[in-house]
Amino acid sequence: MSKHPINVQDGFLFQQLKANAVLAVELLGGQRMEGQIKRFDRYAIVLQIEEKEVLIYKHAIATVAEISG
Numbered sequence: 001m002s003k004h005p006i007n008v009q010d011g012f013l014f015q016q017l018k019a020n021a022v023l024a025v026e027l028l029g030g031q032r033m034e035g036q037i038k039r040f041d042r043y044a045i046v047l048q049i050e051e052k053e054v055l056i057y058k059h060a061i062a063t064v065a066e067i068s069g
Contacts, residue, residue, distance in 0.1 A: 009058075016066060023047070025056060026063045030056050034067060 016023055019036045025047060026035045035049035035058070045061075049055045 010040075012064070013037060013045065023066045024063075024065050024067050025061055026065075027056070027060050029060075029064045 004020055017040070020036055022034060025045075027033070033047060033049060033054065035047040035054070038045065038046045038048045038053055040058075042043055043059075044055055044057050
């Protein structure tokens with residue numbers, strides 16, 4: 001029997017979604033966005049920034065970090 005590999009990315013994103021945490025997402029181009037994850041899938045995340053929802057493709061993300069506050 002083969003085991004499925006642990007998906008660290010999905011685990012991290014799901015934990016932040018449940019905690020309703022504010023995240024800093026830095027894109028490969030250097031732009032920084034701050035907001036809360038509303039949903040995500042294999043290819044993208046939806047970040048709530050103030051009153052807008054922004055779709056960000058995962059291949060464009062450099063880093064994701066929780067903002068302590």
